[in-house]
Each structure stands twice: as structure tokens, then as C-alpha cells.
Amino acid sequence: MRGRRADHVLVLGGGIAGIATALTLAQRGVRVTLIESRDRLGGRASSFFDAKTGLWLDNCQHVTLGCCTNYIRLCRMLGVEHLIRWDDEQYWVEAGGRTSVLKPSWLPAPAHGLPSFAMAKFLTWAEKARIGAALAQMRFLDRARYADRSFASLLDELDQEPGERRRFWDPIIVSACNLMPEHACAAAALQVFQDGFLKGAEAIRIGIMTVPLGEVYKPATAIIESAGGRVVLGESVARFDDRSATLANGQTLHADAVVCALPFEKARDVVDPALASSDSRFAPLAAMRHSPILGVHLFFDRPVLPTPHAVLVERDTQWLFRKDAEGKVVHAVISGADAWLDLDADAIAKRVVADLVACFPAAAGAQLQLARPVKERRATFAYTPGFDHLRPATHGPGGRGPFLAGDYTQTGWPATMEGAAISGFAAAACI
Ligand SMILES: Cc1cc2nc3c(=O)[nH]c(=O)nc-3n(C[C@H](O)[C@H](O)[C@H](O)COP(=O)(O)OP(=O)(O)OC[C@H]3O[C@@H](n4cnc5c(N)ncnc54)[C@H](O)[C@@H]3O)c2cc1C
Known part of the structure; x- marks a missing residue:
């Protein structure tokens, strides 16, 4: 938006991109209405309540790196930066348990x-x-x-x-x-x-949230409300253009500007068709594809993981994360998980536990009490060769809206919390 201050902005989607946009605007005194279809903020980096365990579990372990300065800035705005635990060491573990520690030196x-x-x-x-x-x-x-x-x-x-x-x-x-x-x-x-x-x-240091991801976004609502805005949860956007959004319940909201922070497949589906045909950023979204990630929560009767995390060398299970002080609760991550999607929970647990025991033989006698796999079929965009040509700019021709935010936009990053934060700050800067 050029030349005029926006008083009221609609932000569609309450993932990290939408939150970064909304908080930046709210801190500058702009009234934001943030609309999120789920009953909680966080999007693909969030937690859910698991009735079996009575715990809030993350959809998947999310790792940040020291170079993710925009995500860290967002955590600072939320007042949760101190909840990130940083590890300088990376533990690479081979079958049989031989462990190599990669870590920085004084060089x-x-x-x-x-x-x-x-x-x-x-x-x-x-x-x-x-x-x-x-x-x-x-x-x-x-x-x-x-x-x-x-x-x-x-x-x-x-x-x-x-x-x-x-x-x-x-x-x-x-x-x-x-x-x-x-x-x-x-x-x-x-x-x-x-x-x-x-x-x-x-x-290169590894950052892990020490609380369920859902906790991280809780301060967002108060920050948005302090600038006269509001957070609308549980309402889906069915159509949007550069000045309005219509919800699935039929209500239409108007504003000085609209930021679409929906995932790319949703942005493509619910953008006003007339706008989509005149704004060249939207057609390429149809060529974007997803890549899945599998996260598996494992609960054992005794400690199985002695290190804070482990990269399993030459195993299908790529990473393990220790989720409690003792190492009885472990989260396993399999990226690029296409070959796992048709497996049921038992088969997944067997394969992951076999990888764990191969690399940590002392875990062989441990009883698995519960396995909770979470398949995220649309975890990230597939960053294949040529993908950069599909990524849309934040603003349309002549600096016009609707402004686009989301990890899939032109951030220069793979699908990460950092990319999402960059895109949210960029959208707020346009306004
Ligand atoms: C399993 C998994 C593991 C990952 N691991 C890592 C990691 O270790 N490190 C890392 O940096 N990144 C990781 N990522 C990627 C990271 O989570 C994403 O890149 C980032 O969260 C994307 O944020 P976003 O705001 O762009 O999109 P989203 O999080 O998708 O936000 C879009 C929001 O829009 C909402 N929405 C959708 N449709 C509508 C509608 N019609 N109306 C209103 N709202 C709607 C959605 O509910 C969502 O909240 C992982 C992702 C997954 C799924």
C-alpha cells in the first residue's frame, strides 16, 4: 500500500506467517482481524491434545537453527525466546551405537x-x-x-x-x-x-522449544487486541480479494488491506476468480506440490535415548529427539516420508523402534508403551528444481494487494518457520 496508512487489515490464516504479519502491524498500532479456520494458532507448527496420553503433543518436532534470525525475532516479539533450548552439539549415531559429535571449535x-x-x-x-x-x-x-x-x-x-x-x-x-x-x-x-x-x-546451533508449540503463540492474541484488533478462530475464509474476505458462514469483512497467509493450495482455491485471472502471482500456485513428514511420539517404560537428540546414520528414521529428562519419551522424525504413508501405526512403530534399537542397543529390553504417529501429508512444499519460478512476490503489480505471506512465497528459504516469519514481516512492511 502506498501513500496512505491502513487502519484496519485482514490477515487470513493464523500460522507463523499470519502471526508475524499481525504482530508487526499490531505493534505499529494497526487494527488487525486475524482469521484462522482451526481452533488454535500455529498452523503446521502446532500442538494437538492427545486424549490417549492426556498430553499436548506437537504435530512434529520443529527444529530451528541459529541462522533463523526472523523466527527468533518473532519469538522475541511473543516473549518466548527464552523457551528455546540451544544445542551446539550434533550427535550422529551408527548402528551398534558408535557416536560422533559434530560441534563448533574456537576456529x-x-x-x-x-x-x-x-x-x-x-x-x-x-x-x-x-x-x-x-x-x-x-x-x-x-x-x-x-x-x-x-x-x-x-x-x-x-x-x-x-x-x-x-x-x-x-x-x-x-x-x-x-x-x-x-x-x-x-x-x-x-x-x-x-x-x-x-x-x-x-x-548452525540447534534450537528446540521446551514447551509444546501451541504455548508459543498464546501471547499473540493479547498483542493483537492491545491495538484494537481481534483473533477469530474456527472460521474459514471462503473467498478473498484485495479489500475483503467472505467467510464460510456467509459474513463478509472489509478492510483497507488484506494479507493472505493461507497455505498455497488454499490461497489458490479461495482467491476471487477475477482477481486470480488479472494477477499473475496466482496461476503458478497450481503447479506447486507437497512433500510429507512423519512424526512419531514414542513412550517407553525405561530410558532409551541418552543424548538430547540423534541423527541415525543410514537408517530410514532420520532423527530422534529426547522429550523428557530421562529419555523415556522420544520423538522420531522421518522427512520425505512418501514410502511410510500407507503403513499403519503398528508397522510404523516397529520400523522406528528397530532403528532406535539398532543405534542404541541398550534399549533392546525396553517396552514400548505407546506409539502415536502423526502423518502430515502436506507438511511442506516440494522444493524441486524450478520451484523458485513459481514462488509469488508479496505484492501484486504496482505494489497492490492482496499481499501474500506464507513459507511458499519468495523468501529464498525452504519450507521452514524462518521462511514463514520472513514472509510475514515482508507482508507487514508492504502495508
Ligand atoms: C511435520 C512437519 C515438520 C516440520 N518441521 C519443521 C522444522 O523442523 N523446522 C522448520 O523450520 N519448519 C518445519 N516445518 C515447516 C513449518 O512448519 C512451516 O514451514 C511453517 O509452519 C509454515 O507456516 P505458514 O504460516 O506459512 O503456513 P501454515 O502453518 O500452513 O499456516 C496457514 C494457516 O492457514 C489456516 N487456514 C487454512 N485454510 C484456511 C481458511 N480457508 N480460512 C482460514 N484459515 C485457513 C491453517 O489452518 C493454518 O493455520 C515442518 C512442518 C511440518 C508439517
Whole structure:
């Protein structure tokens, strides 16, 4: 919006992008009406009440990194930054239990990780040398030139062999991009190494919320209300344009500006058809696809996980997170989980527990008391080669609305809480 201050803004969707937009505007005194179809805020990074356990469980463990400065800024605005626990160490565990700890040293970036990487036992010296040479080259590559290529093709070019692919590149890329290197866009993967791994000790540290994700957003409503706005939960947007939104209950709300922070498939479905045909940002959304993630909550009768988390080397279960002080409650994450979607809860639990026991043999006698898998079929957009050409700008032609926010917009990031926060701040800045 140019030249005039917006008094009232509609923000559609109460995920991280919508919350970031709404809080920024509210802190500048703008009256915001935030509309969310669920009965809680947080979108894809949220918690649900599990009747079996009587606990609030996250849909999946969400990890942030030190380089996610916009997400951290959002947490600061919500007053919850202190609830993030930071780990400098990464535990890579092989079958049999051999553990390598990757951690920063006193050396300056990009050499900060070198000493622990040199000591890592899950890679041979030859593999480490090839990975080191590839990382040294990746540091200087221009990401824009790799927007239409797969990361696997870049690994070919950098002479990476099957051993280091399976044990190093695959687990990092599938976790960060939610696709294996064969399918992941090389530009997206390069960003992970350039802005994360190689940037410095602070950038690569792992942040985990110490409370259920649902707790994180609770302060949002009071901040929005303090500027005269409101949060409308449990109401779906059925149509929107640049000045109004019609709810599924038939009510139409008007405002000076509209920010659509819905997922891309919803934005495409409920945008006013006349607007969609005149605004070139909407047609490419039809070509976007999803990639699934499986999260599994596991409850054991005794401690099974001695480390705060574990990357399981060459196992289908990629990450384990300890969810209690003792290590009896564990959360397992499988990214790029297409092959798991048709499995039932028992089959999923068997496979995950087999991976856990393979890497932590002392857990062999533990009884699994409950497994609670959560399949998120639409977890993230599939950041495949060419995806960057589909990503819409925040504003339309001439700086006009409706303004778009969401992890899928032009943030330069894979589908992450950081990307969502960036997009929300960008939409608020347009207004
Ligand atoms: C299983 C899983 C694991 C993940 N792990 C990580 C991780 O470790 N680290 C990380 O950084 N990111 C992770 N992500 C990605 C991250 O959660 C997302 O990128 C981010 O939350 C997207 O936020 P958003 O606001 O763009 O979209 P969303 O969260 O999808 O928000 C859109 C909101 O719009 C609402 N909505 C939909 N339709 C309507 C309608 N018609 N009317 C009103 N409201 C509507 C939705 O309910 C939702 O609240 C993970 C995602 C999943 C699913």
C-alpha cells in the first residue's frame, strides 16, 4: 500500500506467517482481524491434545537453527525466546551405537566445524576429504544459477561418492529440504550449507522449544487486541480479494488491506476468480506440490535415548529427539516420508523402534508403551528444481494487494518457520 496508512487489515490464516504479519502491524498500532479456520494458532507448527496420553503433543518436532534470525525475532516479539533450548552439539549415531559429535571449535568460520568433523567416525578419511573439497566449492557458488538443477546433479559434479552421499549429504538434505538430493533443488540445498553449516558456530546451533508449540503463540492474541484488533478462530475464509474476505458462514469483512497467509493450495482455491485471472502471482500456485513428514511420539517404560537428540546414520528414521529428562519419551522424525504413508501405526512403530534399537542397543529390553504417529501429508512444499519460478512476490503489480505471506512465497528459504516469519514481516512492511 502506498501513500496512505491502513487502519484496519485482514490477515487470513493464523500460522507463523499470519502471526508475524499481525504482530508487526499490531505493534505499529494497526487494527488487525486475524482469521484462522482451526481452533488454535500455529498452523503446521502446532500442538494437538492427545486424549490417549492426556498430553499436548506437537504435530512434529520443529527444529530451528541459529541462522533463523526472523523466527527468533518473532519469538522475541511473543516473549518466548527464552523457551528455546540451544544445542551446539550434533550427535550422529551408527548402528551398534558408535557416536560422533559434530560441534563448533574456537576456529573462525567456515573452519569452525573442522576439528570435530575430522574426528567423526561415521565417515572414512577419503569421504571426509571429498566432502571438505565439495563444501569449499559450495561456499562460493551463486545459488541463482542452480535454481533449475537437482542437488544430486551438483553432487555428481563435485565427485561425491555413494558412501558420503548416504551418510552425510542425504540425511542433511532430506531433513532440511524434505526431499532427497535427487529431487531437491540445488539452490535450496546450497542455502542450507552457505547460510547454515558454513556460516559460523552460532548459525548452525540447534534450537528446540521446551514447551509444546501451541504455548508459543498464546501471547499473540493479547498483542493483537492491545491495538484494537481481534483473533477469530474456527472460521474459514471462503473467498478473498484485495479489500475483503467472505467467510464460510456467509459474513463478509472489509478492510483497507488484506494479507493472505493461507497455505498455497488454499490461497489458490479461495482467491476471487477475477482477481486470480488479472494477477499473475496466482496461476503458478497450481503447479506447486507437497512433500510429507512423519512424526512419531514414542513412550517407553525405561530410558532409551541418552543424548538430547540423534541423527541415525543410514537408517530410514532420520532423527530422534529426547522429550523428557530421562529419555523415556522420544520423538522420531522421518522427512520425505512418501514410502511410510500407507503403513499403519503398528508397522510404523516397529520400523522406528528397530532403528532406535539398532543405534542404541541398550534399549533392546525396553517396552514400548505407546506409539502415536502423526502423518502430515502436506507438511511442506516440494522444493524441486524450478520451484523458485513459481514462488509469488508479496505484492501484486504496482505494489497492490492482496499481499501474500506464507513459507511458499519468495523468501529464498525452504519450507521452514524462518521462511514463514520472513514472509510475514515482508507482508507487514508492504502495508
Ligand atoms: C511435520 C512437519 C515438520 C516440520 N518441521 C519443521 C522444522 O523442523 N523446522 C522448520 O523450520 N519448519 C518445519 N516445518 C515447516 C513449518 O512448519 C512451516 O514451514 C511453517 O509452519 C509454515 O507456516 P505458514 O504460516 O506459512 O503456513 P501454515 O502453518 O500452513 O499456516 C496457514 C494457516 O492457514 C489456516 N487456514 C487454512 N485454510 C484456511 C481458511 N480457508 N480460512 C482460514 N484459515 C485457513 C491453517 O489452518 C493454518 O493455520 C515442518 C512442518 C511440518 C508439517
